[in-house]
Amino acid sequence: MNEVELIINGKHVVAPEGSTILEAARLNGIEMSTLCAVEGLKPKAACKLCMVEIEGEEQEKLACATKVKPGMCIATDSPSLFSKRKALIEEMFRQHTVDCHHCLRIGSTKAEHFDPKFCESCFFCDCVRDGFCELQSLALRFGVDKLPFEIQEHDFGMDSSTGSVIRNMDKCIKCRRCVEVCERQGVGILGLRKREKGQTVGAKTDMRNDGCIRCGRCVEVCPTGALFMAEHKDEILYYAHQYGTQTVALLCPDAVEPLEKLYGAGFSFEQVAAALKKIGIDHVFDGRDAEALSQEKAVELLNGRLGKAPLLLSEKYAAKSYLQTRFPDLSERFAFYDSPLKCFSDFAKAKFPDAKLIYISAENGCGAEALETGAVDYFINPRELYRIFLRTGGAPSRRHPVKVKHIPVEPISALYKDFLSESVWSIHGSLTEMELSKKGHSYRGLLCPNLLEAKKAIEHLDEADAIRILA
Numbered sequence: 001m002n003e004v005e006l007i008i009n010g011k012h013v014v015a016p017e018g019s020t021i022l023e024a025a026r027l028n029g030i031e032m033s034t035l036c037a038v039e040g041l042k043p044k045a046a047c048k049l050c051m052v053e054i055e056g057e058e059q060e061k062l063a064c065a066t067k068v069k070p071g072m073c074i075a076t077d078s079p080s081l082f083s084k085r086k087a088l089i090e091e092m093f094r095q096h097t098v099d100c101h102h103c104l105r106i107g108s109t110k111a112e113h114f115d116p117k118f119c120e121s122c123f124f125c126d127c128v129r130d131g132f133c134e135l136q137s138l139a140l141r142f143g144v145d146k147l148p149f150e151i152q153e154h155d156f157g158m159d160s161s162t163g164s165v166i167r168n169m170d171k172c173i174k175c176r177r178c179v180e181v182c183e184r185q186g187v188g189i190l191g192l193r194k195r196e197k198g199q200t201v202g203a204k205t206d207m208r209n210d211g212c213i214r215c216g217r218c219v220e221v222c223p224t225g226a227l228f229m230a231e232h233k234d235e236i237l238y239y240a241h242q243y244g245t246q247t248v249a250l251l252c253p254d255a256v257e258p259l260e261k262l263y264g265a266g267f268s269f270e271q272v273a274a275a276l277k278k279i280g281i282d283h284v285f286d287g288r289d290a291e292a293l294s295q296e297k298a299v300e301l302l303n304g305r306l307g308k309a310p311l312l313l314s315e316k317y318a319a320k321s322y323l324q325t326r327f328p329d330l331s332e333r334f335a336f337y338d339s340p341l342k343c344f345s346d347f348a349k350a351k352f353p354d355a356k357l358i359y360i361s362a363e364n365g366c367g368a369e370a371l372e373t374g375a376v377d378y379f380i381n382p383r384e385l386y387r388i389f390l391r392t393g394g395a396p397s398r399r400h401p402v403k404v405k406h407i408p409v410e411p412i413s414a415l416y417k418d419f420l421s422e423s424v425w426s427i428h429g430s431l432t433e434m435e436l437s438k439k440g441h442s443y444r445g446l447l448c449p450n451l452l453e454a455k456k457a458i459e460h461l462d463e464a465d466a467i468r469i470l471a
Helices: 021-027 079-095 116-121 134-141 177-184 217-221 233-240 253-263 269-278 287-305 317-326 328-333 340-351 365-373 382-392 417-421 451-459
Strands: 003-008 011-016 051-054 073-075 165-168 191-195 198-202 227-229 247-251 283-286 311-314 334-336 356-360 378-380 432-438 441-448 466-469
Touching (some): 003 021, 011 021, 051 079, 079 134, 177 217, 217 227, 233 247, 233 378, 233 382, 247 269, 253 287, 287 311, 287 340, 287 432, 311 317, 311 328, 317 328, 317 334, 317 365, 340 356, 340 365, 378 382, 417 432, 417 466, 441 451, 451 466
Parallel strands (some): 003 073, 247 356, 311 334, 311 466, 356 378, 441 466
Antiparallel strands (some): 165 227, 191 198
8 A cells, every 4th residue: 555755743754545634643653632533433523623734724624534645744733723622622511411520610629630530439420431531531631620601401311221231312422433333233223313402312212122232332432421331339349248148250351451441550360350359259250261161152052053054153142132133034043152141150150049240341242141131140341340449449450469260161172262262343343254174074154243244244144154243
């Protein structure tokens, strides 16, 4: 691919031909303010925060929507841009319930003195993202101490129809990241909707009735508290300290890296386990064992059915919901096996019949599985775990590592191992073809990184022997 030479903030850089100014800046380590553009998703040019000045142009241009040209001379920051961005951020709060920054609003402090990590010990503010909200962070960066208008209460309502994925439309800033990721999932139920009190993002009726599969991907990309998984931090802490009640947690390794990012510090899997023990969790088990048990279930299924008819293979709760509702005529091809959450549940309920079971993972789709099947009592994602640790002072970096308990499991068979262990969901990933061998015969396997790719694969179902879906 040809490259384009240009200048950004006085620095000579190169970028692929056809890329946007925002992409060029990111490729060259230049930070830019934005709320609607997240890597992997198509920007909607909605927030306008990425405006830049281009030499020879009278008006500012949006970096996410302007392609680079040879010789461009671009300024991403200036007093004028700072002032305009600050005004845009202030305007976003017109349709965003301000139940954060209480101490700023009563005039007892200034933005530069604000400590987000202190928030969990304060009971005035009430937002699931308080302290690590992207809009809040930008407000702090641009010194938004006061809003230049009287704060008005909004009542677009709360959509809790799914029970697990909650949408608070009063906190929506219309960045439409969720719209894009929902489309990438092949579901596409979210969009700009007219309401009596204005325009917001949501479903036509409610998310459950419109076909939400509760994959939780919209939660992962939402920059504010407009989308979140149902939380249980109060219940967790209650049962962790209740005499006579055992608490058993499964800690998945995928929760550690997001937790490190939230803390801005590094620590080990065993230190996170130690922090859980510190807050009162009685038993902490290794999520890799539950993953191995799940893979064993898949191997048994493939050994019995591979080669007889094309299979749609998944352990993901959202994928099962998607296939059952969108492709009921293909039910004979479904090859569903127990998820790690279900495997943990079966083990823990047999060993600790009266215990409260907690599943900790970055896989938000597990929240719906926990709620709707009752396999475990509570699902906790890294964001909620972070809030629990902030509230209790249980920072993993301050803990000495402890041994994590193990679920008895046989060594994983090498058969189909790559096909089954590759489980990284991707927004813009493409289909991966794999060769599966069984008793000397070769079979074609397809790995789908998201449901949109799964939909494409299903259109050519007879061209594959097994299609595994990572919802």
